[in-house]
Amino acid sequence: MIDNMGQWYGIELLCIGNKGVRIWDSLKKFPGCSVETLAKMYGIEGKKDKPDFSKYIPENYQPTDDEISYCVQDSKIVAYAIYQQLLQGYEAITLSADAFNCVKELLGGHYRWRNVMPQLPIEMDDFARNAYKGGWVYVNPKYQGKEVNNVYVYDVNSLYPWVMHDCELPLGPGYLHRPYGNQLSILRFETIFKLETGFPTIQIKHNMRYKGTEYLKKVDEPVTLTMTNIDYKLFTENYNVEYMSEPEYLSFNSKVGLLAPYIDKWMKVKEEASYIPNVQHENKPVRFMSKRYLNSPYGKTGMKPTRINKIPRKDDDQCLRYDIDVTTIEGIYVPYATFVCAWARDKTVRAAQSESDAFVYADTDSVHLVNTELADELVDPVKLGYWKHEGTFQIGKYVRPKTYIHATKENTEYKITDVTCAGMPNAVKEHVTWNNFIPGNEFKGKLQQQQVPGGCLLVETTFRISE
Template sequence: MENENIPQLSGNIEKDIRQGYTGGSTDMFIPYGENIKCYDVNSLYPSVMIDQDMPIGKPIKFSGDISKFEKDAFGFFKVKVNCPENIMHPILQIRYKSGSEIRTISPVGNWSMWIFSEEMYNALKYGYTFEILERYTFERGITFKNYVEFLYNLRLEYSKDNPLNLIAKILLNSFYGRFGMNEILLKYEIVSKEEFEKIEENLIKDFIELEDNVLVGLKTEESEDNSNVSIAIAAAITAYARIHMSKFKNNSKIRLFYTDTDSIYTDSEIDSSYVDPKLLGKLKLEYFCEKAIFLGPKIYCLKTKNGLIIKVKGLKDISSLTFDSFNHLLSKKTIKVSHKKWFRKISEGKITIKDQLYTIIMTENKRKLLSYNNFLLFRIN
């Protein structure tokens, strides 16, 4: 790794590539199933870091369709996308503004986006077509092989209850995210309220009122020009991870009920070539579910021989929920659960805890469910 030139990116190139930086894909396809097997990928992100080319060196900007001159151009492209109508599970995801919220969706239709070249080439196999508008090209380099091999071997050497196993796991799984951090360097000043009113709003990142004065955090020039991150590395790693998972998403031999960043839930038999509990990038059987209900991304209930596994994003206390609760929700009804939420008021140095109602409902913000085996994909034109 020390011999590779990892670029520190800022300015327009950082902003452009960051538009195409999204994480793992999480989706519900069939809300109810029996005899469901959950497979996890062994260390998904490290598995693609170990042997995939990373964007290194000095990037070069090019306007127009570079594929006419360089068939295997490597980097990040701004493209117009056309997704085939007959695709079962779309594999390209974007951030999409719907009303007042921004969702990460995998739509069909036509749109423009920034995309990593290797993810674009992979999507061509599934019928996507592209028009390249502009691009940043990079050199290629196998950058993190020694790092990943050393730490993964530590995990294999020590049991899960050994601290070294946990340390190695954290260093492996959090490593890529450091390159994608959105650095905001702030300069804090105490100013009068009159001076505060004169500061340009786009420069203010944080402020606390202090009686007649204001403690204000201002964006500094260094935050634009001296970035200590490399968004290209983080965007490439997450794209490679989605490429890895795409092989399961439109496979006629695999019926998917639910997918998370690094896992699939299916009632199909998985080809043994995909499975090995110890090899990086291979699948391991995490658990077998007698019954499973999936209500949306990060909202599910799994009935296993060892009891229930319940996940509801944003809800910590799930003690009142049962399998019958989720059965009730399958008919698009709602359940309200009381939970405690913390509120901070920094200016007064207070933290208050309040009871609030949390509403659980089947989520249709990524696709509209028509029946248990049929759904309407999100369309963009």
């Protein structure tokens, strides 16, 4: 199983006698977690230094003893971690599937959960999906590319779990009419608008006239927007809406805390696994998994019913190529994911606008401020949904979304303390300095896969900071 992004989920081998072996990708059980991190989490000794895998390995190559030992030890580390998951009954192919199985139980079991999250007609699924957008990631142009001093960084304590616990979220069937009472709604309309106050929040995707990653301040000709009523409220507060057609609506009944028992359970597990000075040691594996289980359910509900799979084959040169196979599966309930993300964006944007003069940068669940702290009533190091002060940095430079550095400075000497740059490998980050961290610069040290007969080769190339 390979998705349209090239992510491998599993391999099925057919053996003699119609028996088979299924190989699943362990990374889907521990997302964002390297084998080295797993070894440290579980306290497994013996993680070996990596052999030189950048060399070309021909057909019938005989691996060295060091290469065999390295692969065996890595396999033992992953096997132990998987075994711990199986002991707890988590047997699905992905962590998100395990998490959603727990949600199904909470909602009444294998069939009853559909009473709460029914399968929507395809036209309603499409309507709601067009309002399903990710987090707000924005650099304030006032500070972009400049050296800024005394940067305060805040993160929300469990942003998405807070939304699932404390915010109004949809349930049940959709209704193609204007909302009644306290119903939530998704609106679709044509509009012309211009930013008047606050920060821009509107992006337009799949339109030749607009850059899909840019937050727009002005649109002069009618465009069609689809958004939740949460987004719509912020839209009308920030923008002067010069024209707007009569909206189409998709409305839902709602409830606060539908998954609160699930969130409470995993918050308790996380708390009990966290380090408390002079009280308890940190249980790293349990804390890691509890954070992932807290965030997983909403994303699963947004899963697309149309699956684009890649079917591998060898071409005439014995290189790996892919054919495309499109299948349709049963969707889950995209309105839930749509409103979870809407509430999350709303919280971050409003926090940034509360300190608009000092606001430098936001990324989904974090805000960065210059010489300013968030209001005390918004901040708590532990409470769900409050902002936690993650740290203060002497200086920073914010180049573009997901591209910034922090450093210390003594006289004219800069010492980099952390580098954030989407897609930049750690090996490349070692070459970053204060002065060379600018749009368009290229760095050596990135490895890229290149298809060759029999497999792929890691070839060194360069990494370029996008402009």
